[in-house]
Amino acid sequence: MVPQIQFPTLTADLIMKYKILKAIDISGLNFLSPVVRLIAQEDPRKQLHEIGRFIIVPIVAFAAFLFLWSALAPKHRTKAGEVPTPGVVWDASKGVWLFHKRETAKADAYLMNSAERRKTLQQATTRLARLDALEAEANRQISDIKAASKEKFDAYVAPSKTAYDAKRAEFRTAKINRENSLKEKAALLATQGTDARIAYLARIRENAVTTEQEKEQLKLLKTTYTEAQTKTFPEVKKAQQAITKLAEERQFLSKYSEMLGAGSRESKTTESESLLAESKNKFLTATDGDFYRLGNTVVKSEDLLATTETSHYAKPWTLPKQIVRSLLCVFTGFLVASAIAIPIGILCGLSPTFMAAMTPFIALFKPVSPLVWLPIIMIIVGGFMPEPENHWLVKALDHVPILKNYKVDPMFLSSALTVALCSLWATLVNTALGVASIEKDHLNVAKVLRLGFTARLFKIVIPTALPLIFAGLRISLAVGWMVLVAAEILSTSQGIGKFVNDMYTNGSSESFAQMFVVVFIVGIIGMFLDRIMIIFQRLVSFDTAGSAI
């Protein structure tokens, strides 16, 4: 008799649970599985323990990091201000977002139809009127605060100034006195012998040393004095920031109202239409006159109307759009890299001779920095595109739906190619390794079955090597993402790198914190890219290796 094995009955709930766990496993989000198991009431003690380890501990660690950061950052003073704390960085990210929102609002305003425009214009005008009062109030406040802090400031600076001035005067007289006495002694030297003269040299030396010491002392005092002068009281700073905020809003609203009013596309079209109607009327009704000129004016007005009707607000690049362009750029580079690396990698894996031929190139070019590649590639790409705007590739890409909004230009292509050149090595090497490690039995079976080269490639070689190929692609994408930001900084191709470079060169009080914002954005996007690659890698492989983080 066969013993009966008791299988748990598969209820719908259980199936659901396993499906979720499988999905979590594939996406590499294993820290979520104890939560699912806990909800399914599977060994609660163990699950709570796991939740503690994989969810609570990381959160606590991150909180500790934030705490340390807030505590330590203000301690380090630089010429660009204090190192920003998490709060300041958060505010800066809101500033970046506000700039984006305002520019988008302007672009939208330009295209609005009249009903919407009227309503929005009404709101903007009301807000502008309100701003007058707010600004007057803020200005009154700051003058009060400034008056109050003026005394405080003078009191703060005075002691260091007096100390410096007094010491400076004292040392100056002392120096002159010493020099005079030395000069008097020098007058006597003419009649004195060697010993006296040698002794005199020592005195000169002594004088030089004293002067140097006094200079050092003065320098210290001067530093205290200058530092005192740079003192800004927090309340003044705060009031100034409030005024800046209001003034910036006014700046925006006045431009915004203009875009909603006379500057909108609709108003401009109406204007062009009336111009056209007028010139046409003139042309048709004139009895004599220069018909050639009049006719030309009509044609020109028609052209003007046509361009006005399709015109857009020339919106500056804002961070969200720059991020998308960076992503497009990194994927372009990644695709190029994959297209080169995978075939060559497969060939390397299949033929040890080919591998031997490729080894010097891999060894030589793999360690080259993107910062070396970029200028070279820029010059080469520039050579292919003497007139970028009329180049066939740029023109062709202008018709591609998404790409056309992100202006593919030689700088974009150079950055993408640099990404490709730096990131293809990981894929190449991994592919070669994957192909080379195919079990001989599999290939023997292929021989027995008399499979052709293509069938062997697609039925055996690639499927077996796929997990390693994807492991390589994952590294490539991560490398590419890191390289891209550097390439964009150097090539000033629009993207995250350009944003960082612009902020660095702006050197305003905000920019230091805005660069920190980019650190997090780059990090988060990099993390997502990695996750996506993990999912692909998991989907094609049967084992669980290489997906830990």
Next chain:
Amino acid sequence: MRITSILFTAAIISGLAHAEKLAVEKDELKLGFIKLTDCAPIVIAKEKGFFDDEGLSVEVIAQSNWKVLLDNVITGNIDGAHMLSGQPIAATIGIGTKAEVVTPFTMDMNGNGVTVSNSVWEQMQENDPDLDSDKPTHPISSASLKPIVDDMLAEGKKLQLGMVFPVSTHNYQLRYWLAASEIHPGFYSESDVAGRTDAEVELSVTPPPQMPATLEAGTISGYCVGEPWNQQAIAKGIGVPVTTSYDIWKNNPEKVFGVTRKFADENPLTLLALTKALIRAGKWLDETDSSGKLTNREEACRILSQPNYVGADYDIIKNSMTGTFMFQKTDVRDMPDFNVFFKYDCTYPWYSDGVWFLTQMRRWGQISEAKPASWYAEIAKKVYLPGVYMKAAKMLVEEGELTAAELPKTEDGYKPATKDFIDGNEYDGKKPIEYLNSFKIGIKDEGALSGK
């Protein structure tokens, strides 16, 4: 309803005033600029809608340095740009990149400063105790710098100074300032493109926005640059501005708006429209009320402080743009002409300005061979386009944007001779050879060339 209908009527009325709108060949343009306050005319023309009025949709793009900017203009990545006065001239005669670049519009006058590091400033104060006060007398010459240079030379070192580009106004102003107190800044030659032959100090190129950081790092001990990078240095305590280009040469031409000759030939009406918008922007920037106060500058500072334009703090931009300049924390002076965007016929592309830059290029050896006086005039005529300017300005007079009195009055495009230099040397644009030979330091040419 009422507001929009008013706006519509206003639009139509203004439309009628502009009845002869230019049929521009290219209506979507990209203009480049460097993050300096004197890019203002381009930024203002965009933000105040002067480009829109001409039917131009303009994207304004920051460039990382002057070399990249010029290359982008030449390769056509951008259509035109805020340029150093020397750039179109140098490109045309083939110093550096060779390409024909022309200019119909001078963007501003003055606006540069010379900043030295705190330690150099201290030593200058030791050499000249009069400087060690809260408000020293100006102009400060480089005489108190001379002993420092000599001391370093005795130790086998050379004082390192920064400027922004080999053919920049800053390079020539800094050299002028140094040479006026007999500090030799070095000659260029065919084999020495860094310009250090016979030099007592070494000048090197650094992009403007990176000047304060480079000074702080100690790579250079001083620099000559436009705003806000001098004010930035004093505000952050990195260095001390000692003099301004206004003191070196009163009302010196500074930036120009440059395009390639190809662009100018293919798009004459677009260039005219651009020039019109820029003249209006210049006028707007120099608008004053009855008491002579510059009325629009604060708004301009607000606009320039946006991160996509100059991006520095409003307070720092304001220091120099609103008619004052901060030399030390205790020393904020009135300098109403620190930035001139329209007054004194500033925007007109004067041939004599072009000739001055050519004489300086020859003086320091960037032009390696002697040229006759006629050559100087010829090159200036090739690069500067006063014809386009006058046409644009006259159209603006017809449209009521300018008054006839605001048109520059000149017959030949040369400014009268002037002695407004720190060393009092006289400059007459029609006598370049005599001018070259009047300098103590600098290459001299045979007097016979002046007649040719």
